[in-house]
Amino acid sequence: MKSKFVTVQLGYVLGVSSLLTAIVYFFATNWEALSRAERFVPIFVLILGFYGLSVWLSRNSERAFLSRLSLFASCVSFGVGVALIGQTYNSHADSYSLYAIWFIPALLFSLLTRWQPFYVLAYVLGHLAYSFYFFPKWWGRPEAEAAEIVILLVLAVINGLIYALTERGRLQSGFLKWVSFQVAILLMLWTSNSIVFEHFGGWMNILLLAVLAGVIRYVHRTRSKTYLLFAGLWVSIAMTMKYIELAVHYYSIWFYIGGVLFVILFVGANVKFVHYVRTWNPAAAPAAVEPAEAPAKQEGEFAKWMARVLTVAVIVIGTLIGSLSLVGLVTTFTDFHNPEYFLIGFGLLAVVTMIWLSKINNLVRYTLLSCGLLLGAGTAAVESDTVMLALFLLLTILAFIRIDGLVQRILFVLAGEVMATVLLGQWLDQTVPVFTVLTIVLFVIFLLANLIRREPVRSPLLYSSFPSFLLSFFILTFITENAWYYAVNALFFITVIAVLVIGRQLQTSWIYDWGLAFWTAFLVYKYYDLAWKLLHKSISFAILGILILAITVWYEKRNRQDIAGFTEASDVYRGSRLLIAVLVLLQLAAMGLQIGKSEWLLAHGKLIKLELAPLDPRSMLQGDYVRLRYTISSPELQEGWEDSSIFHKKISVVLSPNPSTGIYEYRRLFMPGERLGSDEVRLNGTISGYENIEYGIETYFVPEGTGHDVERMAKYAEVKVSAGGDAILVRLLQYPDIVR
Template sequence: MNFMLRFNAIRTGYLLGISLVLAAIIYFFASNWGGLDRTVKIVLAAALIVLFYGLSFVFARIRAVPGQQAFLSNIFLVAGCIAFGVSVALLGQIYNSHADSYGLFLIWSVPALLLSWITRYNPFYVLSYVLIHLGLWLYFYPTMQSASYSELESLSIAGVFALVNLGLFLFTFLRRLSSIPLKYISFIVFHIALLTMTNSFALDEYGLVMNIPCIAVIAIGFYVFIKIRLSKTLLTLNALAASAFAVFKFIELAEAYSSSLFFVFGLIFVALLLTGNVWFFRYLNRLGESSPEDGEITDEQKRDAAKPGVETPDMSTPAAKTAVPEERGSEWISKAVSRMIKVVGVLIGSISLIGLITITANVNHTEYVLLGVSLLLMLLMIVIPESRLDSVIRYTLLTISYITGLAAILWSDQTLLSVLFLFVSIAGWFRSRGKRQLFFAYVFVNLNLATILFQQFQEWERWSWTYEFIIFALFFVNAVLYGISYFVFKAGLREHLRDSSLFFSLLFLFWATFFEDVFPHSYMLINVFYFVVVTGMVFAFIRLKQKSAAITSIVFWFIFIGFKYYDLLWTLLYKSFTLALLGVLALGITWWLDRRTPHSGKAASEADHRSFSFMRLSPLLIAIVIVLQLGMIGYQTARSETLLATGASVKLKLAPVDPRSVLQGDYVVLNYDISTPPPSSMNPLQEEDWNRGKVKVVLTPGDQGVYIANRLYQEGEKLAKHEIVLNGQWDGSRIQYGIENYFIPEGTGRTVEQNARYAYIRVSRNGDALLERLAES
């Protein structure tokens, strides 16, 4: 056990170190440092791709870190694919192509998909899934322009996402593709897309009709996951989808038909729903044997495991043991779905009751009525013995009473009522049982404390002082509660208080890292304090074998790195050097600890057996993918350089604004005069919306050598010597030429906005263009 604990801690250290190095590389390229010309940047980007893939090859062949070399080989393989995406983004930055365009993510997805097929490694599956979905989303909703779609077009776009995810889910469900993360992610996103298609608020004409296929899909899901292939996890997710649909439809109906009679019918519906729930699950409990669970080792997986290079599942791990159910009956299933129906029923019933009271109560202050109802419900749930009331109904009513009461005390703005509600909330926390119930109760206790603090200090001269004081006070309270949890409460409550107070301590401390200087350099000090403390917690909790605390700390560590992409301490360039240093330091310390860890005996043998390097198993196929990636970069570079060298130079008038790209850094968006040409020159574009699409614009030189849009190019017409054709995309209101982004060093956007008046572009013979530079004249 001690060996495996240290083994996992070392893997965590390597992963954190590599993540820091990758973040440093992204920061460096996004800074757009002027000290490097574009040739050096391109060579450096290609060298980084080769470096990561080379490290993957080295660790696959050399036992430099026994027990971890296969893990590191695979992680460096993933890092190489990420480095390729960063390099593609860098080419966009160098040659000023679209920021965060769909093309960037789709090109990046090609090697990710190929490596997914070669390795069958879940990180590549998830990376491919994210990249393809980002590409699709940005294709339909580009960042550079506000897309306007009709109801039918919006419905079709949601349908595309639904069909893609349905197909992917069927592939994984039918075991044509083995990836549990993809199976669950695609199932969830499919139902989200399907529910979006039923939205009557946005799709007034089609939303009602789409309710029919949505209900059919949910019904088919219940049938398939119960009768054909029993899957507890998918059945639970299907129940969640049904619950979300029911609540969403109730909200739509309440908005359209809100009245006393409607809420009465809502109460009757809930009574029928809960009664039917009891009768239905009496039948469901008599269901027969189940089929293999998600995560079980099936015959097909056993055959796959016998193939060379396929990882054999480790049945000694806790996850593998729990994958084989002790009881194959339908008891767990009936409980899961029954609870979801009870939650939906109680939620709708509570909304109906509150709506009925609000409409019919003949009082001036409805907030007091809501607070009274919430306190009454809370006290009843606290006092009534557990044996007398279903636990799901109890905790759902408690949650609803928390929400209603919190809304009421915010509405009333009475500190005394807030304190009363706080005491009842704390009593509800003590009365709760189970991790989720205790956590939710603790959430509302914190919200209640925040409300009281706000009511007490809202009169301060500056709102920012009140806001910052509340966050620091909540951090302090939760940190103190975490400290005293070791000494005060009995075992069950102590564990839950420890986990909840740790989560909220880190949450409020992370929140505080966004504050501006409260005193000189406080922003820098708080961020450094957060990073040091959370990094120390990661290793301390792993060493102390506190799994949940370690996971919480790791999650907040990565969240910090992600959110502080631009905000942490210095400019991107200095942040890059700092993170690179920290990454190398983390890797060095982890390697030193790894060398001191004995890698002999049964545990080490099992670790080595479960780990294998994909670079070692499929070196030729992976080498082909690497060459393909380098070829893509080389082709795009050669194409852009040729255009810059041979294209016609054109001067255009512009008016910039200043946003920021996640991967590519600061840039200005350029709005050219030729983007919105005079109607007289572009009459065919003004006729109908269906004219959206590719266009060719003929440019002619005007005053001071500035080119203007003269007309639309007609196929076959001959151009005068001074005329140039430029390819564009008409979106219904303006023309996009693909030269609307100009990437700049960090922090120089304001200067560019104030001084840049003209853009110089290069146009090839076929009408493609590259943005060369901006100038004042």
């Protein structure tokens, strides 16, 4: 049975991902008891071991999936190895170089294997490398607004190219197609924000308008329902965002009156346009050719779908702009002593009227209904009016009963959930009981919805209650305390695994997708949130991974006959066996070269001491570290410095020791061909902002939980510098350790 086959696949994925998580946690502990060799040997063994397992499994057609998974684990292990080298030699903590080095093999593996996880990994790593390069986490963003816009536009163009390649089939990844489409438009929208980009944001609206028009035209031509829906939502978001920008810049009573009038005209015009779209028919086929019934039917369905998208977009735009305009008008430019009464009254009138007037045009009906709920219930929530908020909740339930439509009913359920959460907060007055009750109620609604046979009622309840249940449960994993904290986290983890298994067995993709999203979020966020030490997490995930793999192997053997017919015959290597082998060896060579270069510098470099000023963050892959800033990081201005203050420009400086302390200090910029004095050293760096230089020795990794002590006590650093100006941070020193 296919359900058993996908369960086995899921078991292997969960087991391997737990083991890889354990490996990351283990090396992130920065265990001082391990020597450098003892740290590096296991990671080399892991890379080769997973690759060898992949090759061995590829010889058996029944193990094609495990072969891919093993190769993916080898690539992930390489990323861990790069991070480990950086941790050992105190370099590139969460810097662009870490992700850029890892991105190269991930990209090549994705092109060679065309397997979705490699596409996802390469996409994420590429964006991390790009972002960390241009927008470092701690210092130095581009000084000029225009430069930042250009950086974001280039990233938008890259995503547009990725979408085009996936659309044409050059890259076979549904994930890349979907996410690149969203990211490209999001970046275009952000660069047009005139509040953030005061000088050039307004001009970017011209480009944004052209892009949105082109997208709508393209999705209409390609008859893509999904992307038409997203395009409509982005248009709604863009119009709302532009309204807010205009409100900030042109704050007046006439603006808000204009907003109300705009909504009236906008909705009225779209009533006519939606009617036209619904009755739209494609051009008749030539007389010589018998018109095909299927294409005509598809055209008619697309026209209906386009009308639905347009309806949703108009309702969203009308609701948000209308509500904001009315709130601004009533609260700012009228003589109402208690404007909340007017807003609640308007909300009640609009909601009750629109629920009962079923024959009114849907665009007008849903826009006024949404405005009424947003204004009335929102005002009641802000004013803590429990009675009125409960009344709006009852009206929302009534609207769910009386008004048909999947999307409408989902929105009513979600609105009811928000109101119920606020009411519980007012009654219980404590966060944990509120989300505990909410989680239980949502789970019960989900179970009861499965028993309902009427599809128009069943589907909206399922689609809205299930993700809300997982979200509420996920919030509980952060806000509970003491023993309950660990109990709730363990229960959530078990629940999500059960969701993944059941979703796969029932072949219900939307349940599985929500479970996978929360599984990933749990692993990522709990890296920082759980009170356990990283070593404890590592051991826990290792045990869990081994247990899941053992159960999966047992389950597979027990059901071998049932799943035999569902094996994947395609080989991950598909004629690329030699290329993949070379790529794996190049990964090992790159790691070995970096280790050898660092060891040579430690053995032959000149030891100098620098004064510093530390901070205390954490790297996602490498654990706790102290972020360092030296006195030489911001040298005094001198002639010629202004010409060098370009973001990411490579420079070198000359240092020499202070005669009284022996601490090396900045003297001047190094000029090519210059001969240094006997006590001078050259140090290479990169300009990361005006008057700020990074030397690649700004991170010092420490065992978990010791960063604050180092920050408080460390005052100086010992650094090894080569004749060519490269440096490695050796150790940090307290003041008494400084001797000349």
